[in-house]
Amino acid sequence: MPQLSTRISTLNAGGSDGWGVFYRARKMIAQGIPVTELTIGEHDIRTEHSILEAMAASAKGGHTGYAMVPGIQPLREAIAQRVTDRTGVPTTPDNVLITPGGQSALFSAHIAALSPGDTALYIDPYYATYPGTLRAASGTPVAIPTRSKDAFLPQKSDITAAAKAHSAKSLLINSPNNPTGTVYPDQTLQDIAQACIENDLWLISDEVYDTQIWEGHHLSPRALPDMADRTLVVGSMSKSHAMTGSRVGWILGPERAISCLIDLATTTTYGVPGYIQDAALFALTQGPDFEEKIAAPFRRRRALSLEILEKQTTVKAIPSSGAMYLMLDIRATGLSGEAFANALLDAHHIAVMPGESFGQSAAGHIRLALTVDDDRLSAALTTLCSFAKGLTDDT
């Protein structure tokens, strides 16, 4: 075999990824052991039937040939209108490229921002694919650590120091945040914007959880002064409309960047199925009540989780105001996130993600996805807390 390129052989570089717990849990389930899975960000509902009916009608109606590569015009228009309404930033279809999912949007945005070897900054803890995505785009990923005591919010001085030290070209942020559940306050976003302007960085803003806000509000940094021209926003139907498997998302950005990104789409994906775009258009026109229906279970489960957690001393919740996750500080047990998660899985058949899966800043933490029904979640969380307390009683 000829050599594989270094970039493709090293996508997963960077030490233990903590996904061992996830795979062990899946193996136990396959063996018939009932495991409560609080691992991945997959809704416990399926895509709404009416959306699938719209898709089937479009396909059977003949929308099965090549769709326009930038996306069908009505969907680009609907997203432009939605973004204008929600953020106040005048947005036209020429600011929108439809992509086969948010992951493709993330990757493409970095191809636009980086020349091979350029440094791309991202915030630790992070969504698991981030460093690999930056490497796939031939960038050099540099993590900006955050701290549990700051609710994992990035600090301007850290961003500026990293940008200057590495002549970085881009910064990737994610609010509402996976894995922490944090929604960045306005001040944090203003600081980030300032750091981007001062260091001439592209800001790549992953906003796929923007309909999952439990407290406060979501501010898209593209709406901040002078930021529309240097921000590429990643959006998706996955979380907001429970359409994870349909792989439909988008990038918002300056017209000239989107024009280049369309050329990239022509050569890397050649567009998104027309009938899926029709389904997405149908879903988007269902309005805020539909979106709240999809978000409601997570809103409810976060509230009931916090109620259980507020009585705890060993396990502490990171202040969370969005997204379908809760991050718990379990450092009082003296265990790493990975050791805790493995021990919990063995003792009680409850699977959670070690914080270490999401970067070193989240060591000694675990992440819960709020993706099982309320009763099962309550029971699992109560067991988890007793288990943690038991560990400290032992010592």
Place this chain on the structure above:
Amino acid sequence: MPQLSTRISTLNAGGSDGWGVFYRARKMIAQGIPVTELTIGEHDIRTEHSILEAMAASAKGGHTGYAMVPGIQPLREAIAQRVTDRTGVPTTPDNVLITPGGQSALFSAHIAALSPGDTALYIDPYYATYPGTLRAASGTPVAIPTRSKDAFLPQKSDITAAAKAHSAKSLLINSPNNPTGTVYPDQTLQDIAQACIENDLWLISDEVYDTQIWEGHHLSPRALPDMADRTLVVGSMSKSHAMTGSRVGWILGPERAISCLIDLATTTTYGVPGYIQDAALFALTQGPDFEEKIAAPFRRRRALSLEILEKQTTVKAIPSSGAMYLMLDIRATGLSGEAFANALLDAHHIAVMPGESFGQSAAGHIRLALTVDDDRLSAALTTLCSFAKGLTDDT
């Protein structure tokens, strides 16, 4: 706006692309002018209803969450079995990655083969997205010219010379060929394999037209001695099953390469909708009769076109034995392909692709897609031939 990366701003570099004729034709159609479009490789039928029924049943049955990134196991198995049966090369699911279309497979294969800046060879004339795809993968595209008199078949000496001059890492071929309709003979493929082995090149073999063979047979170069370990095959459901818009394809390759390509898929696309994979699986199990039904119109139209063309002296067909295209040599008219195509569109509202759209080797030629019904095709071709003859009579 911060600078865009050079690679994304120059994807379309390289002079006139000849797509002006296509866009002019589309504009005329929008104005209500009836144009016979023989431009792009889109079937004139829609995806079969039974395939769409299978898709709708899968989606409504709940296959709407994240699918496994490498592809669902039954589809990987079906493709592995199909490839084993058709080529004789033992192929397992671990040799198969499902991709969102052949274009994504082409791009991903080059990410695997190339480090940024490495030279990627390809054959001129070529499918229009090739050079942009190689640039998107941060490669340096180098075209290997072919000649009309050789039916545009690549010559080993040309490949070897280019490989050595540029220390190339890969060679991209496409048989059956778009735009020429040529099916590479065994000897040509053996020469190509030899050149790849001698120069340690990855062979990236785009075989998306492998069910459209009108004469002779299709040999997959992966089946040649010592080639399975250095060949990445690009496949797709688009042409074989009239599923262009569904964006489902695959890469075949050595297990280690596929394993790395799965990491790439995780960070660039995150898989293909499960219900589309179920539809593809259904389509693949319909067997050879179904595939022949999809291929038959092109087989028939090629035959009737050659019958019209064999009486011609001004316009000469390049010997074609596969794919849904015919390449015509119109150099006797004294016009470039682009000038001829523009004049034909103006005079007779018939749209064809200038050879120049597919590279400089095809200058003075035009490409016809056999994608309108037989009567309309016959009439258009007869008009085209008279028009060409008229041009020579004038001079």
